[in-house]
Amino acid sequence: MMNSKEPVLTKKDVNKVFWTWGTQPQICWNYETMQGSSTVLALAPALRKIYTDEEEYKKVLHSHFRFFNTQPYMGGIILGAALAVEEHPGPDTREAVSAVKTGLMGPMAGVGDSIFFVIPLTIFGAIAAYMGLDGSPIGVLIGILYGIALIYLRKLMFQMGYKQGAKFVTTLSGQLKSITNAANILGLMVIGALIPSTVKLTSSLTFTTGEVITELQSTLDSIMPYLLPGCFVGLVYWLLGKKGMTSTKIIIIVLLLAILGYNIKLFS
Amino acid sequence: MEANALQIILLCIYVVIQGYDMMNTQILVYGYVVSAGLFTGLIFGDPLLGLTIGGTLQLMTLGVGAYGGASVPDYTMGAIIGTAVAVLTGKGMDYGLTVAIPVSLLMMQLDILVRTISVWFAHKAEKCVDEGNYPKMALWIRCGWIPWALKPVIPVVLVLTVGADLVQKVLDILPDWLMGGMNTAGGLLPAVGIAILLRYMNTKNYIAYMIVGFVLFAYLSVPMLGIALFGIAAGLINYKKAQEQQIQVAGAASTGGIDDDEL
Numbered sequence: 001m002m003n004s005k006e007p008v009l010t011k012k013d014v015n016k017v018f019w020t021w022g023t024q025p026q027i028c029w030n031y032e033t034m035q036g037s038s039t040v041l042a043l044a045p046a047l048r049k050i051y052t053d054e055e056e057y058k059k060v061l062h063s064h065f066r067f068f069n070t071q072p073y074m075g076g077i078i079l080g081a082a083l084a085v086e087e088h089p090g091p092d093t094r095e096a097v098s099a100v101k102t103g104l105m106g107p108m109a110g111v112g113d114s115i116f117f118v119i120p121l122t123i124f125g126a127i128a129a130y131m132g133l134d135g136s137p138i139g140v141l142i143g144i145l146y147g148i149a150l151i152y153l154r155k156l157m158f159q160m161g162y163k164q165g166a167k168f169v170t171t172l173s174g175q176l177k178s179i180t181n182a183a184n185i186l187g188l189m190v191i192g193a194l195i196p197s198t199v200k201l202t203s204s205l206t207f208t209t210g211e212v213i214t215e216l217q218s219t220l221d222s223i224m225p226y227l228l229p230g231c232f233v234g235l236v237y238w239l240l241g242k243k244g245m246t247s248t249k250i251i252i253i254v255l256l257l258a259i260l261g262y263n264i265k266l267f268s
Numbered sequence: 269m270e271a272n273a274l275q276i277i278l279l280c281i282y283v284v285i286q287g288y289d290m291m292n293t294q295i296l297v298y299g300y301v302v303s304a305g306l307f308t309g310l311i312f313g314d315p316l317l318g319l320t321i322g323g324t325l326q327l328m329t330l331g332v333g334a335y336g337g338a339s340v341p342d343y344t345m346g347a348i349i350g351t352a353v354a355v356l357t358g359k360g361m362d363y364g365l366t367v368a369i370p371v372s373l374l375m376m377q378l379d380i381l382v383r384t385i386s387v388w389f390a391h392k393a394e395k396c397v398d399e400g401n402y403p404k405m406a407l408w409i410r411c412g413w414i415p416w417a418l419k420p421v422i423p424v425v426l427v428l429t430v431g432a433d434l435v436q437k438v439l440d441i442l443p444d445w446l447m448g449g450m451n452t453a454g455g456l457l458p459a460v461g462i463a464i465l466l467r468y469m470n471t472k473n474y475i476a477y478m479i480v481g482f483v484l485f486a487y488l489s490v491p492m493l494g495i496a497l498f499g500i501a502a503g504l505i506n507y508k509k510a511q512e513q514q515i516q517v518a519g520a521a522s523t524g525g526i527d528d529d530e531l
Contacts, residue, residue, distance in 0.1 A: 022293070023292060024292050025292055026292055028413065030386035031453075032387045032461045034461060037389075037390045037394075062397060066461075072294060073294070103499070110496070125300075132319040132322055135319055135320070140303040140306055143300075143303070181470075181503075185506055189478065189481035189498060189502065192480060192482040195459075196482060197492070200454075200455025201459075232456065237467065240463055247391070254457060255449075258455075259450075261449075
């Protein structure tokens, strides 16, 4: 397999991806694809330069509209890497990019949330709060300065992702298939964990037999924890394979199911 | 004392910018509840009271955050409304805080609604791809912010023009069948995104690893990073094996590719 080695993007194109992502990473955040549309927004102008064939470009855009969710700062690393892989199109590029994005989003979110959110929000929040209670706005100012200083770090992170991604495709292009498979494994393991951690579905149904009240949920839990979220993803996956099924139809079905399920006290 | 038009407009502009920054630019997020109190206090002429209310509410947030798209009580909005009401009524911080709490709860309901409505904007944007209209696609994605922008404006306008009691009344009126149902839907909708992604990935060949990931979280409560390490280990083993096979069957062309399932 041969990947073309000529970079087609100028420094300006690459920077533009960073600034679009950096300023609008969750502009169309939604329950279905979360940050998916923001990755499209950020990557589209650069992808247009890479994919001159109209049909190819459309296919690539569709692939980036898919579910994506991570800590926005860390997302820069992932988008940088994905952009670099895109820049050297080969037969396995689509699979490689999906695998890189899916494999990295979970762990990056975990790391990013603790080092950029939980910890600094607690530290700066506490400083700002205690100084504020003393009537001083200095704590707020410190937090703002920290936020501004981090822009530089966010840019560095994006550039690092781009550089590493480029190294990945140019020096390891012969092994791209096996690396993609490895990333696919990582990605699916992350999705396996995302199902119980992000899909929230429990039952509030109870059965009364004589004096004994049985909760359906505890029965389900004794079979398997997170049985319902697991089954539900399976159901949606199966529905998606049906002819004439679109994601819009699925969403409407899910909304109706949720309202119905809640009101007949099946779901809580 | 009533809020004048200029104050309402200024506050609306501030909450839209603040909400945008919280989700997107993420520059003013460090100490965000205190700064929300401070800015509101500046608009209404009592920054000191704003700092105090913001500080009190900020301390409540420590350790509680919105990660991975979870909806939590909106303390920022609580600080904004709390400060505005406390200054306007002259009843001080305690009264401001009692108003702030129902506002935080209302915001949580609105948050679920907004995160659902923006699905529609994402779909509109993706449709433009097939039409080949890319500027329109970008526009629809950016329009996805409209419900997000309206979210904080609604309670600000309601409270400052009609009155603080209204928020509690709105919360009472909202039918449980709809709000409870939407709450359930919020938990279910990520399943759609995940299932589409699974259709997109090489799931059939590697489903075993998905099961492992599920088990690690569901049964063993392994944190995400630990699960990723498992994934990296499994990936490395697979990679090494593939390398060995490549040496054995030297010259064999690699085949395969993404499964193009129709969505």
